[in-house]
Amino acid sequence: DVKVTQSSRYLVKRTGEKVFLECVQDMDHENMFWYRQDPGLGLRLIYFSYDVKMKEKGDIPEGYSVSREKKERFSLILESASTNQTSMYLCASSTGGVWQYFGPGTRLTVT
């Protein structure tokens, strides 16, 4: 079974802090994704990566950056956290155009 894990289920950070969200998948998938989910807005794509060191902006990349140094790991970085980045963050991975496998999510609160 594909497993996608995220470093934390719940995280509380202060405004202005640098925040790292980590995602690891164990099935050698080339594609990895970061989404955020907000009530009434659905899942919105922040960034995705289709290979090591490759990244593409999604629909809402502002305020975020990503890093993919190894195939299995995709990190989302909030350079200076703000309250409007309080959200549920979901990581996913996929290969060959088949469906995406999602992690359990990280609920981030920025105070």
Place this chain on the structure above:
Amino acid sequence: ILNVEQSPQSLHVQEGDSTNFTCSFPSSNFYALHWYRWETAKSPEALFVMTLNGDEKKKGRISATLNTKEGYSYLYIKGSQPEDSATYLCAPALSNFGNEKLTFGTGTRLTIIP
């Protein structure tokens, strides 16, 4: 941002009844249509991926159809059970990245009343 609409937003259905809901999306640059089920406190799980106009997929009591020319897909649940309670998300792949980049709708939240 591409416009993917799901209707209704929420639905309450009596156990044993059948139901269906809709996903509409732009029909240009279409590569595939994904359906996911998202239960509370769990991760979204894939139900179907469909690519061809007229495609029909079935998984137990759940089935889906696809019309790529007019840009819509239907999800049907026959004989609803309490375990069907979840949010159902559709997500077309509509970009130059082919099958990989999905645009999610806001979902239909289904509640089955025992």
